[in-house]
Amino acid sequence: MLLKHIQNKYKIISIVGMAKNSGKTVALNHLIQESLDEGIRLGIISTGRDGESLDLVTETEKPKIYVEEGVLIATTTELLPLSDATVEIIDITDYTTPLGEILIGRIKDSGYIQISGPQTVSEIREMANFMVSLGAELVVIDGAIDRKSSAAPSITDATILSTGAVLSRDINRVIEETLHIVNLFSLSPVDSKDRPLLERAFAKGEIGIVDEDLNFHPLGIKTALNCGHIIGEHLREDSKYILIPGSLVKSTMEGIMEAGSRYKRVALVVADGTKIFIEPKDWLRFTKYGLKVRVMNPIKLVAITLNPYAPQGYYFDPRELLEKMRYYIKDIPVVDLVLGSE
Amino acid sequence: MEFLDQLTKESIDFQYVLNRLNTKTPYGKIYKDKMRPYLRGEEEKLTEELKKVESLTNHAKDSKFMEKINHIFHRIKDIRTSINRAREGGTLLEVELFEIKNFLFLIRELKELLTSSQLPSWEDTRIEPIESLERLLDPESTGISTFYIYDAYSDELKKIREEKREVEGEIKRERRALRERIQGELGIKLNPDGSIIIPKDRVELIRKMEDHPHLNYLSESYINVKYSLKPTDNMNLLERKILILKDKEEKEETKIRQSLSKEIGKKSKDLYNNIASIGKLDFLLAKASFGVEIDGVRPHVVEEHLISIVEGRHIKVEESLKKVGLEYTPISIELKEGVSCITGANMGGKTVSLKLVGLLTTMAQHGLLVPAKKMVLGLNNFIKASIGDIQSTEKGLSTFGGEIKLIQEAIELSDKKGLILIDELASGTNPEEGYALSKAIVEYLLEKESITLLTTHYDNIGNMDGVVHLQVIGLSHMELEELKKQLEDISKGELEFINRLMDYRLRRVDKTKAVPKDALNIARIMGLNPEIIDIAEKNLEHKI
Numbered sequence: 001m002l003l004k005h006i007q008n009k010y011k012i013i014s015i016v017g018m019a020k021n022s023g024k025t026v027a028l029n030h031l032i033q034e035s036l037d038e039g040i041r042l043g044i045i046s047t048g049r050d051g052e053s054l055d056l057v058t059e060t061e062k063p064k065i066y067v068e069e070g071v072l073i074a075t076t077t078e079l080l081p082l083s084d085a086t087v088e089i090i091d092i093t094d095y096t097t098p099l100g101e102i103l104i105g106r107i108k109d110s111g112y113i114q115i116s117g118p119q120t121v122s123e124i125r126e127m128a129n130f131m132v133s134l135g136a137e138l139v140v141i142d143g144a145i146d147r148k149s150s151a152a153p154s155i156t157d158a159t160i161l162s163t164g165a166v167l168s169r170d171i172n173r174v175i176e177e178t179l180h181i182v183n184l185f186s187l188s189p190v191d192s193k194d195r196p197l198l199e200r201a202f203a204k205g206e207i208g209i210v211d212e213d214l215n216f217h218p219l220g221i222k223t224a225l226n227c228g229h230i231i232g233e234h235l236r237e238d239s240k241y242i243l244i245p246g247s248l249v250k251s252t253m254e255g256i257m258e259a260g261s262r263y264k265r266v267a268l269v270v271a272d273g274t275k276i277f278i279e280p281k282d283w284l285r286f287t288k289y290g291l292k293v294r295v296m297n298p299i300k301l302v303a304i305t306l307n308p309y310a311p312q313g314y315y316f317d318p319r320e321l322l323e324k325m326r327y328y329i330k331d332i333p334v335v336d337l338v339l340g341s342e
Numbered sequence: 343m344e345f346l347d348q349l350t351k352e353s354i355d356f357q358y359v360l361n362r363l364n365t366k367t368p369y370g371k372i373y374k375d376k377m378r379p380y381l382r383g384e385e386e387k388l389t390e391e392l393k394k395v396e397s398l399t400n401h402a403k404d405s406k407f408m409e410k411i412n413h414i415f416h417r418i419k420d421i422r423t424s425i426n427r428a429r430e431g432g433t434l435l436e437v438e439l440f441e442i443k444n445f446l447f448l449i450r451e452l453k454e455l456l457t458s459s460q461l462p463s464w465e466d467t468r469i470e471p472i473e474s475l476e477r478l479l480d481p482e483s484t485g486i487s488t489f490y491i492y493d494a495y496s497d498e499l500k501k502i503r504e505e506k507r508e509v510e511g512e513i514k515r516e517r518r519a520l521r522e523r524i525q526g527e528l529g530i531k532l533n534p535d536g537s538i539i540i541p542k543d544r545v546e547l548i549r550k551m552e553d554h555p556h557l558n559y560l561s562e563s564y565i566n567v568k569y570s571l572k573p574t575d576n577m578n579l580l581e582r583k584i585l586i587l588k589d590k591e592e593k594e595e596t597k598i599r600q601s602l603s604k605e606i607g608k609k610s611k612d613l614y615n616n617i618a619s620i621g622k623l624d625f626l627l628a629k630a631s632f633g634v635e636i637d638g639v640r641p642h643v644v645e646e647h648l649i650s651i652v653e654g655r656h657i658k659v660e661e662s663l664k665k666v667g668l669e670y671t672p673i674s675i676e677l678k679e680g681v682s683c684i685t686g687a688n689m690g691g692k693t694v695s696l697k698l699v700g701l702l703t704t705m706a707q708h709g710l711l712v713p714a715k716k717m718v719l720g721l722n723n724f725i726k727a728s729i730g731d732i733q734s735t736e737k738g739l740s741t742f743g744g745e746i747k748l749i750q751e752a753i754e755l756s757d758k759k760g761l762i763l764i765d766e767l768a769s770g771t772n773p774e775e776g777y778a779l780s781k782a783i784v785e786y787l788l789e790k791e792s793i794t795l796l797t798t799h800y801d802n803i804g805n806m807d808g809v810v811h812l813q814v815i816g817l818s819h820m821e822l823e824e825l826k827k828q829l830e831d832i833s834k835g836e837l838e839f840i841n842r843l844m845d846y847r848l849r850r851v852d853k854t855k856a857v858p859k860d861a862l863n864i865a866r867i868m869g870l871n872p873e874i875i876d877i878a879e880k881n882l883e884h885k886i
Contacts, residue, residue, distance in 0.1 A: 033534035077437045084588065086503075088490040089440040103437065108490055110510065110587075111504060137732075253492050309563075318539070336538060 001335050002027065002160060003034040005302045006138065010157035012128045013302070016143040016274075018163040018181060023337065027162050028142050028152030029065065030337050036068050036140060038220040043131030043139035046115040047124060047152060064123070068075045068110040072131045072139075074117040078098040080232075085110030090134065095123050096117055104130060134290045153185065154272035164307030171316050175324055178304070180280040182329060183301040184273035186201075190241070195296070198269060202296060207232055209266075210241040223247065228255015235262040241294075242268045248276045248293070253286050264290040272297040279328035304329060343758065346378045346704060349748070353729040354700035354763075355658045359710070362635070363628050366415035369617050370624025377625075379707040382759055384722045385643045396640040397462045398630035401712075407459050408631070414452050415624055425614070427609035434599045440489040442606060442613075443479040447474060447487040448883050449616050467623045472612050474768055478605055495598045503593060506587040513580045521571060523789050536571035638711030641702075647720040647759055649703060649793060650678040656698040658765070668838060670874055671846040672715070673698055675812065679759075679816040681787050681794045682839035683804050686814025687860030691846040692797040693729060695814075696763050699795055700727050703761055703779060722793070724753040724760035742770035749783060756790040764796040767803070776800070784809060804851070811852070815845035817860045825863060836868050 006013055015031070028044075032093050035042045038317060043063070057315050059262035065083055075310070077100035080087060095102045099116055104127065107113075118124045128139045143152040153159040163170075163178040190198055193215070193325035194214060201208060201216040208218040219234055222228045224244050231242055232255055239262065244252070248270050270276060306325060308318040318336055325334045351357060360511045363369045380388035402408050424438040434442070450471040456463065477483075486784050493500040521532055529549055537540045540548055540853040541613045542565060550556050551569055560568040573581070606613075632638075638656050653672035660670035673695050702712045705720050728748040745768070766781065768776040777800045788808050798804075804811035815827065828843065862882075866875055 030534060037534075079437075080437060081435060086490055089436060090486050092437065092440065092444075100437075106488075111505070160625045245874075314567075315563050319541075337533070 001034070001337065002031045002303055002305070003038060003040075005333055006031075006158060007040070009036070010300070010302070011132060011137070012141065012155040013144050013158045013160065014104050014152040015162065016140040016153060017159045018161065018178065019166050021166045021307070021311045022164040024142070024160045025164040026307065027305045027338050028140065031140055031160075032067070032071075035251055036071075041070060041072075041135055041137045043076045043128070043134075043136035044115060044142065045117045045124060045127055045131070045139065046142040047117055047119065066112050067107045067111070067116065069107050071107045072104065072105065072136050072265050073113060073115050073117045074102055074104055074127050074131075075113065076102055076117075079114045079116055081106070083113035085109060085113045086111070087113070087204045091130070093123075095119075102119045102127070104134075106134070121152070121155050124152060128156070130307045136242065141274055145238070148342055153274060153299040157339060158300045158302040159185070160303045160305060161301060162305045162307065165310040165314065166307070166312075167319070169314055170308075171321060171324065174316075174321070176280055177330060178325065179328055180283060181245055181273075182301060182304070182332065183283075184276050185301050187273050187293055187295045187298070188297060189298040190267070190269055190294045194241070198241065198243065199294065200269065201243055202325070205245045206243075207231065207245065208243050209236075209239050210243060211236070212238045212240050214240075216243075218257050224252040226251055226255070228252040228257075229259045230255075232256040232259020232263060235260065235266060237262070241265050244268060244275075246275070248278065248283050249280050253256065253278065253282075257286070257289060257291065265291040269296060271295065273299050292342075301332050304332055304334045307338060308336065343724055343755065345381065345707075345723070347751075350700070350725055350727040350763075351704075353727050354697045354725075355656070356701060356704050358658045359509075359632075359701070359705060363632050363710075365419040365624050365628045366412055367620055367624045368420040369418070370415070370620030370628060373621045373625040374628065375709055379429060379704070380709065381707075381723050382647075385645060386545070388709060388721070389643050389709070392640045392643070392706075392711070394462070394464065394626055395633060395709060395711060396631045398626055398677060399634050401459065401461055401488075402627060402630040402634045405457075407461075410455055411452070411627070414448055414455065415620075417448055418445065418620060421613075425610050426430070426607055427608070428603045429610040431607065432603060433596065434603040434606065436489065436491065437608075439479060439599070442475070442486045443489045445613075446476050446479065450476065451619070452620070454791050467619045467626070469616055469619050470612065472609055472616075473607065475592070475609050475613075477579070478602060483828060491595045491598055495602075496594060499591065499594045499672070501596065502587055502591045505583060506591065509580050509583050509587065513577055513584075516574065516577055516580075517571070518776030520574065520577075523570070524556060532571065538570070539566045539568045541566055552793050567872075593780040608836075610701060636711070636713040638713050639716060641706040641712050641714075641719050643706075644718055644720050647679050647722075647763070647791070647793065648718065649675075649699060649720070650716075650718040651675050651702055651712075652716040654698050654702050654712070654717065654719060655692055656701055659694050659697075660713075663841070666837070668841045673846065675699060675848055677793050677795055678809075679791055680795055680808060681784050681796065682810035682812060683813065684797045684812045685748065685785070685799070685801075685804050686848075687816035687844065688864045689840055690814035690816045690844060690860065692814060693765050694846075695799055695848060696727070696729060696765055696795060700725055700729075700761065700763050704858065717886075722761045723758050724755050725763070726755060726760065726766075727763040728752070729763060729765040730871060742768075745770060752792075753783075753786065756787055756792045756794075758792070760792045762787065762792050762794040762796075764794070767796050767798050767800075769799060773800075781806065810850065812848040813851045815847050815849055817845075818842060818864050840864070 011092065015024055015027050032042065076097055076156040077092065085107050087105035088108050090106055092101050092103045093282045095118055097116060097119065102118055112280065118127055122148045124141060128141065139201055141152050141156055162183065165174060166179050197214045201210065202249045206218040207224055208216050208219050210216050219230060220231060223246060226331065228251060250267065271294065305319055308321045318338065322336045346356065365374045396472060419441060421441050424434055424442060428434055449469055453469045453471050456469060479489060480494050493503060509757060525531060528547065530538055535775065540551065548567060556572045557569045558572040560570050563567065655670055655672050663670050675695065679714045684695060686692060702714060702717060703719065703722060704725060705712050706717060707721060728745055749764065756762065768780045780798060780800055780803055784803055862875055863876055
């Protein structure tokens with residue numbers, strides 16, 4: 001149900017969850033199973049758990065997955081001895097995690113294995129590419145649960161989003177929040193002709209303004225937090241972009257708007273949709289006032305998976321949730337892996 | 343006795359040199375960290391080391407070769423802990439066995455590269471692949487450096503794994519058959535994990551499922567019921583069998599790891615020899631590459647205690663001048679035991695010349711090529727410098743106090759054949775006493791077996807008997823009128839101006855030569871109020 005949206009179109013894909021228990025692991029296992037049935041050579045990378053000590057102590061938190069012969073995995077030197085599967089070690093990388101160095105292995109004999117992987121975007125990309133070079137036809141990146149640290153979508157060819165009842169007891173609220181994320185993930189990229197310059201400016205990690213002639217003016221502030229008015233005051237007639245290399249929050253947007261009306265002519269640029277932390281209501285208000293946001297790295301959302309059950313014990317009628325979600329999201333396939341209906 | 347104290351090391355910029363010495367392997371770094379100077383009596387050893395470095399410079403210049411060897415060096419990891427554990431009877435983990443196999447493959451690759459590129463080789467840099475261990479960790483002769491506990495290690499392991507695979511296959515087949523049967527019987531489609539959720543309004547179906555011998559009730563909500571596949575008795579039996587087989591497999595794997603570790607332990611000496619060779623080779627190549635970068639030459643080491651530098655360059659100063667577009671003037675100097683002093687213009691590079699002597703001597707004695715046309719060196723047992731602002735606020739010493747403390751330390755060492763460098767001797771106090779003190783210190787050091795080089799503004803120090811007097815040529819080659827004319831074009835800044843007109847070279851002068859008076863001209867260039875300079879010139883004439 002998931003594979004058909006990906007197969008032969010994308011090589012490296014990520015799965016991200018709207019929240020814990022939104023069904024990400026179900027989606028991952030489903031995709032693994034489908035790939036195995038189809039005989040696709042698979043690579044699996046699980047991103048680090050943002051270094052939270054809780055996860056280090058309770059090792060049960062690590063996803064344990066069943067892998068078959070031939071699958072490529074990234075795990076760590078300390079997790080390897082805990083696995084059931086026989087693993088051929090291909091390479092031990094220089095990247096270290098609290099659970100040892102990250103290694104790349106190929107399953108020789110199937111079984112359960114604990115996986116944990118790289119922490120940064122560039123490490124994830126490097127390992128995914130390495131797996132492709134080793135013959136993987138599809139590399140699945142199991143993104144972090146917390147969206148803040150999940151930059152994976154911006155470096156993968158495509159992304160699957162898992163959402164579900166866990167978000168709220170109110171079905172409309174679940175739909176609302178999911179729509180918001182889909183909206184943020186679908187933000188359009190900057191003009192390709194402006195991209196090289198913006199990329200260089202982004203690499204500096206500085207907040208700044210780009211004018212019509214593509215000159216970059218850094219503002220000398222390290223974080224956009226509470227600095228919206230400074231940004232707003234620096235806008236000129238010929239300003240074209242506002243570059244925000246970090247996160248974009250409500251107070252920054254408000255500050256920019258309070259400083260005058262020039263913001264209507266410019267576009268805010270963030271790395272990708274996962275960098276925006278603004279509530280749906282506020283977001284819609286800002287959009288109405290004419291604030292435009294563009295991204296450096298667009299995210300290709302290929303499917304949305306639903307989990308109608310919440311671990312707190314409540315649930316929605318799966319068919320109702322599915323139908324409602326499909327009513328609002330028409331251009332991206334929505335599937336309920338639990339219910340199993342197409 | 344310490345060869346180089348921390349203060350001296352800082353003041354002559356030796357740390358800068360160390361920072362530019364790039365080893366690539368953890369073992370090369372150990373040699374770099376343990377690097378020590380060659381002292382008197384070790385002339386032959388130093389020459390041997392320097393010749394090794396020199397003989398590697400051709401390869402260091404060959405960027406293709408360096409790229410290849412660095413590609414190998416970068417993959418070399420520190421495996422000493424694992425080797426030690428194996429030697430002491432410990433059982434290595436799979437990850438450790440992989441690292442050792444990787445190392446074995448890398449030394450083979452290195453050996454091939456060294457042979458094909460004809461890199462000079464010595465007893466202590468010899469790389470010897472360990473074939474028996476290679477075979478041990480690559481039992482299926484795959485020729486690739488990946489690793490797992492191969493079936494080939496024991497028939498028992500092979501048997502267990504085959505059986506495990508068979509049983510697993512059997513479970514899968516039975517499961518698939520069961521699944522298809524149920525799907526056919528009930529007209530439903532199970533999820534990949536064997537579960538299914540049925541809406542409660544399908545009463546008839548739910549009744550059938552409840553009665554079905556191979557479906558389990560899992561959970562329900564007000565809307566749905568969840569069922570999952572119930573394994574047959576045979577499947578349960580097979581699952582148990584798998585558990586037993588897994589346990590057996592793990593025990594067998596441990597046994598194999600134990601025996602592999604034992605074999606590795608036996609070869610620990612061979613592994614360590616290669617480790618030492620890699621470390622030395624990496625370190626030598628780092629020295630040679632650095633020598634190439636700074637356009638260095640091999641210093642000639644002699645028995646006699648002297649220092650002779652032809653067109654030497656202080657590389658850090660040279661680099662910072664280059665950054666602002668200025669050129670560095672190489673300095674030549676000859677020193678022997680006793681005292682030599684440098685006098686001359688302010689901003690004439692006296693201090694840099696002092697640092698240059700200290701730095702090049704230190705580099706040479708550490709087995710490095712030196713940035714010069716030529717250098718002849720008799721080894722020193724210590725180098726002591728008093729350069730720059732040495733106020734020690736921690737110890738509550740003023741500039742003068744700090745200087746005196748350092749000079750006393752140098753004096754205590756002065757009969758031990760070393761190099762003493764003193765900048766602006768006793769300048770931090772009143773001229774009368776300062777001069778008296780300077781003269782006394784110089785007289786004392788004249789008789790000692792160390793090479794002393796100092797800079798001073800006191801005219802008469804250079805005129806003392808036995809003191810070699812070196813002078814910065816400075817601005818003295820210019821007439822005042824010409825200087826004033828030149829001053830009209832100072833557009834590129836004062837420093838550029840001074841750098842263009844100043845002759846930083848040193849010349850040996852006899853005792854009758856007066857110390858040049860360039861201070862007022864320098865003040866003029868730097869833009870001091872002309873009125874003040876006029877008054878100062880008048881003061882000079884009237885000897886006030």
